[in-house]
Amino acid sequence: MNRRRFIVPLLALAVALGAAPRADEGFWPYNSVPKAAIKAKYKFDVTDAWLKHLQLATVRFGGGTGSIVSPRGLVLTNHHIGLGTLQRLSTPEKDYVKNGFYAPTFADELKVPGMSLMVLQTIEDVTAKVADAVTPSMTAQEAAAARQKAIQAIQGEPAQGVSKQVVSLYAGAVYNLYTYKVYSDVRLVFGAEYQTGFYGGDADNFTYPRYNLDVSMFRLYENDKPAETPNYLRWSPNGSKENELVFTTGHPGSTQRLNTVAHLKYLRDLTVPFTIATAEMRETAVKKWMAQSPENARQATSELFGLQNSLKSYRGRLKGLQDPSVIARKEAAETRLRAELAKNAAKQQLLGDAWDLVEKSIGVARQIDAERNFIVNAAGLNSTLFAQARQIVRRAYAPQTADGGRGGRGAGPGGPGGPGLTQGAPNLAREKLNLTESLAFMQKHLGPDHAIVKRILAGKAPEARAAELVDGTRITDSEIRALLVAGGKATIDVSTDPMIKLARDLEPDAQAIAKRYEDEVAGVQAIAYPKIGQAVFAVDGPKAYPDATGTARISYGVVKGYLEDGKKIPPYTYVPGLYERAALHAGQPDYALAPTWVAAKAALNPKTPFNFVSTNDIVGGNSGSAVVNKKGELVGLIFDGNIQSLPGYYIFDEPNRAVSVDSRIILEAFRKVYNAGALADEITGAAARK
Numbered sequence: 271m272n273r274r275r276f277i278v279p280l281l282a283l284a285v286a287l288g289a290a291p292r293a294d295e296g297f298w299p300y301n302s303v304p305k306a307a308i309k310a311k312y313k314f315d316v317t318d319a320w321l322k323h324l325q326l327a328t329v330r331f332g333g334g335t336g337s338i339v340s341p342r343g344l345v346l347t348n349h350h351i352g353l354g355t356l357q358r359l360s361t362p363e364k365d366y367v368k369n370g371f372y373a374p375t376f377a378d379e380l381k382v383p384g385m386s387l388m389v390l391q392t393i394e395d396v397t398a399k400v401a402d403a404v405t406p407s408m409t410a411q412e413a414a415a416a417r418q419k420a421i422q423a424i425q426g427e428p429a430q431g432v433s434k435q436v437v438s439l440y441a442g443a444v445y446n447l448y449t450y451k452v453y454s455d456v457r458l459v460f461g462a463e464y465q466t467g468f469y470g471g472d473a474d475n476f477t478y479p480r481y482n483l484d485v486s487m488f489r490l491y492e493n494d495k496p497a498e499t500p501n502y503l504r505w506s507p508n509g510s511k512e513n514e515l516v517f518t519t520g521h522p523g524s525t526q527r528l529n530t531v532a533h534l535k536y537l538r539d540l541t542v543p544f545t546i547a548t549a550e551m552r553e554t555a556v557k558k559w560m561a562q563s564p565e566n567a568r569q570a571t572s573e574l575f576g577l578q579n580s581l582k583s584y585r586g587r588l589k590g591l592q593d594p595s596v597i598a599r600k601e602a603a604e605t606r607l608r609a610e611l612a613k614n615a616a617k618q619q620l621l622g623d624a625w626d627l628v629e630k631s632i633g634v635a636r637q638i639d640a641e642r643n644f645i646v647n648a649a650g651l652n653s654t655l656f657a658q659a660r661q662i663v664r665r666a667y668a669p670q671t672a673d674g675g676r677g678g679r680g681a682g683p684g685g686p687g688g689p690g691l692t693q694g695a696p697n698l699a700r701e702k703l704n705l706t707e708s709l710a711f712m713q714k715h716l717g718p719d720h721a722i723v724k725r726i727l728a729g730k731a732p733e734a735r736a737a738e739l740v741d742g743t744r745i746t747d748s749e750i751r752a753l754l755v756a757g758g759k760a761t762i763d764v765s766t767d768p769m770i771k772l773a774r775d776l777e778p779d780a781q782a783i784a785k786r787y788e789d790e791v792a793g794v795q796a797i798a799y800p801k802i803g804q805a806v807f808a809v810d811g812p813k814a815y816p817d818a819t820g821t822a823r824i825s826y827g828v829v830k831g832y833l834e835d836g837k838k839i840p841p842y843t844y845v846p847g848l849y850e851r852a853a854l855h856a857g858q859p860d861y862a863l864a865p866t867w868v869a870a871k872a873a874l875n876p877k878t879p880f881n882f883v884s885t886n887d888i889v890g891g892n893s894g895s896a897v898v899n900k901k902g903e904l905v906g907l908i909f910d911g912n913i914q915s916l917p918g919y920y921i922f923d924e925p926n927r928a929v930s931v932d933s934r935i936i937l938e939a940f941r942k943v944y945n946a947g948a949l950a951d952e953i954t955g956a957a958a959r960k
Contacts, residue, residue: 295887295922296815297522297823299439300325301393301446304813308826312515314900321824323902326501328519328822328895329490330388330450335520336488337896338389339505339904340952342959343490343497344459345387347894348909349467350579352486353572355382356461360568367571370463370866372946376496376959379457379489387490388433388450390822396424396436400445414796421445439816441528441803448821455491460949462486462939463864464571469848471860472578476586476913478839480881481848483939484909484931487949503896505953506903509879509934510829512841518825518886518908518928520895522818525919528802531600532629534920538591540639546584547715548649553577555652555707559700583890583916590917599921610809617808624801631794634786641783644722645776650712651726652704654696658745659769662754663777666762695746705736726772743769820891827885832912832925842879845935870943878938882906883927889918897930906930 294311298304305316329336329345336347356366359380373379403420404413421436424447433450461467466483474480490497510516529537556574560567590596608625612618635642643649648656709732716723727735744750744767754761754770762774806814831841848863849871855861884897888911897906910929911918918926940950951957 294825294827294885295926297525297818297825297887297889298815299393299446300390300822300824301395302812302815303824312826314515320902323501324503324517324519324824324898325390325822327499327503328390328521330390330521330822331894333523333891333893335892335894335896335908336387337519337894337904338490338499338502340502340959341499342952343453343492343499344502344949344952344959345456345488345490346896346904346907346953347486347488348907349462349464349482349484349486350575350909351894352458352461352488353464353467353575355385355458355488356486357569357572358383359458362565362568365568366461367464367568370466370864370944371458371461372944372949373457373459374946374948376489379459382456382458382488385456385488386452386454387456387488388452390448391451392447392449394447394449395444396447397443397445399424400436417442435821437819437821439819440807441800443804443807444816453490453492453497455494457489457491458486459489460485460487460944460946463866465862465864466867468575469861470851472582473860475579476582476910476916478881478883478912478927478929479843479847480910480929481843481851482881482909482931483935485907485936485939503898503902503904504955505937506899506901506905506933507954509932510882510897510899510905512829512831514829514899516827516829516884516886516897516899516905518827518888518892518895518897520823520888520892520908521820522823522825522887522889523820523891525818525889527817527920527922528799528806529920530625530628530802531597531604532625532632534591534597534600536632536635537920538588538597540636542584542588542591544639544643544649546581546588547711549577549581549584551707551711552652552704553581555704558707559703586913586916587919590920593917596917596921596923607805607809611805614808617805621801621805621808624798624805627794627798628802631791631798634790638783638786640716640720640722641779642787644712644716644726646780646784646787648776650708650722651772652708653701653739655701655740655743655745655769656705656773658751659743659767659773660777662745662751663762663770663773665755666757666759667777668781695748698740698746701740702733702736705740706733709735725775739768739772743767745769818889818891825887827887827928829882829884830927831883832914832927834914834925839883841884842882842932844876844880845874845878845938846876848880866943873942874938878934879932880935881929882932883912883929885926886928887918887922887926888915888928892928897928905933907933907936 296304300321303316303321308314308316327338329338329347331347331351334347334351336345336351338344339346353367356371359371359382360366371380400417400420403416408416424436425434431452431454433452435448435450437446437448439446462483462485467485469482470480490499526537553574556570556577560570560574604625608622611622648660709727713723713727713732730738745754754765762770765771765774829841831839833839848867852861852863886897886908888895888908892908895908896904897908899905908928908930912925912927912929914923915926915928917923937950937954940946948957948959952959
């Protein structure tokens with residue numbers, strides 16, 4: 271779901287719309303929560319002690335969030351956050367994705383190789399330390415290098431069990447040092463079966479009403495024992511109620527609410543539609559692969575989920591960008607901000623050209639869009655083998671670039687973070703399928719007579735070209751790969767391997783296009799957007815929240831239904847609705863009930879709430895966030911947003927709703943569906959787990 275887009279990387283681009291927040295919107299850093307606004311509206315005092323407790327109970331997953339819910343390191347998150355783990359730990363004999371997983375005792379908990387989870391300990395304002403590294407005589411590039419050097423010095427050397435990250439807020443107006451405690455021993459405790467964790471499938475994703483038990487649980491360990499975690503969220507005995515004030519604590523991912531109107535129009539016209547088209551192509555390829563055998567289907571379940579989740583998200587974002595009222599609001603906000611800035615002559619002279627700079631960079635981005643998509647990012651070459659070939663070529667021609675140095679140009683397949691050269695050979699049948707689909711996609715998207723298409727297909731049909739490349743390459747052999755790497759440029763220059771030849775042919779243009787993008791798009795925006803951030807901070811100050819950056823944030827709102835096409839959508843769903851929905855969609859696989867839920871029907875309390883909606887501001891990364899009441903008690907677990915929330919990456923609007931699993935159905939399911947009473951006792955404090 272992480273896709274390269276024409277946005278400024280690693281910048282906390284400043285605030286929503288350059289204006290004071292509407293409604294209860296906002297991703298508020300823990301050290302700048304709008305306490306006065308919350309007290310004025312809801313008569314609730316947010317204290318530092320209350321915030322610190324929530325902060326120390328919030329866990330950072332890769333791409334998501336969790337919460338510590340017992341004094342012995344038990345972590346609650348979403349099923350879809352744990353889905354990859356369930357799949358990795360599964361075997362054909364033990365399919366934890368299909369059947370779920372539960373560890374009755376500590377001894378049964380499964381260690382998750384390579385997983386580390388982090389808990390934020392402290393936030394320190396280091397703005398002055400970073401700013402002091404820059405002098406007025408420095409060029410923009412020199413200033414950026416000086417800031418980065420200062421940031422590296424502040425973060426210090428890596429230390430066992432600790433991670434330090436300097437976070438830029440308001441595009442450089444504020445720098446905070448986040449210090450995390452790192453837990454590198456994490457074990458799987460519980461995961462609902464896929465049929466329950468993703469009930470309703472793709473059709474119900476980003477919709478409401480819902481009936482999902484989107485729940486997984488892990489445990490933090492230290493010294494081979496469950497970690498002692500005194501800061502944990504107590505489980506509310508009563509759950510939530512309609513119109514109640516609730517908070518979410520999590521790690522919302524990157525938002526683009528400060529993007530200029532010109533930039534948003536570019537996203538609307540080219541970037542987001544292309545992202546959707548690419549994901550659709552990959553979805554088709556995955557479905558074809560899964561249809562070939564049950565084992566293929568088992569292994570690709572989480573991959574398909576990720577693609578379909580991303581697709582629906584981007585389709586919702588595009589719909590928002592295509593709404594004239596969204597662009598109109600952004601234009602009005604931009605006009606207001608620029609008008610306010612113009613009242614200060616000194617600030618205007620320093621910052622006022624930023625919007626024009628962005629617009630100029632977007633003009634270049636539009637010009638090189640096809641070349642960047644298909645040559646730099648190799649969108650028509652969905653192949654692990656090509657990615658490896660490109661990495662081999664880059665190591666020979668520009669070793670520092672291939673390792674991520676010198677700006678890491680051309681970070682398509684085989685660039686920084688691409689497939690490693692030491693990994694095993696991929697499945698060749700799937701390579702052909704993926705490559706055929708992506709080559710056909712390129713041919714359709716650009717047209718058969720486009721120069722890029724002719725160059726890559728070499729006069730052959732997509733299926734024939736894919737077979738030629740995959741059957742002809744020898745880089746499937748680890749010894750051959752090692753020889754190519756060791757031989758350097760001289761060996762690469764004379765290689766007749768078809769994958770190497772294709773990567774070698776494309777590389778000069780890939781580097782040239784990437785350089786132009788860096789110089790005329792990303793580099794310009796890296797100068798312009800910080801000016802916009804400074805302008806926002808100068809005009810609105812801390813009453814305007816920073817864009818999300820994947821770091822710990824608080825949002826607040828109320829449990830509340832909404833209107834959709836004139837129909838009132840109530841805030842809660844209840845247990846009987848699950849069974850009614852299954853009956854209504856009888857025969858449709860996504861709505862079939864798992865056997866555990868069929869067997870438990872008579873035992874479940876029909877008055878138990880299942881899912882609920884609230885006005886809390888969330889985006890991707892908030893998955894697994896706790897929903898807490900004024901006492902700091904857990905009342906729900908964020909797992910989705912409604913379809914109206916998807917434009918929230920760019921703008922917050924009614925009826926944006928967060929969708930949560932109700933705390934009461936989690937307990938009910940543990941006790942009556944999964945025979946997991948020990949887990950229920952642990953999170954309610956009724957008994958200690960063994």
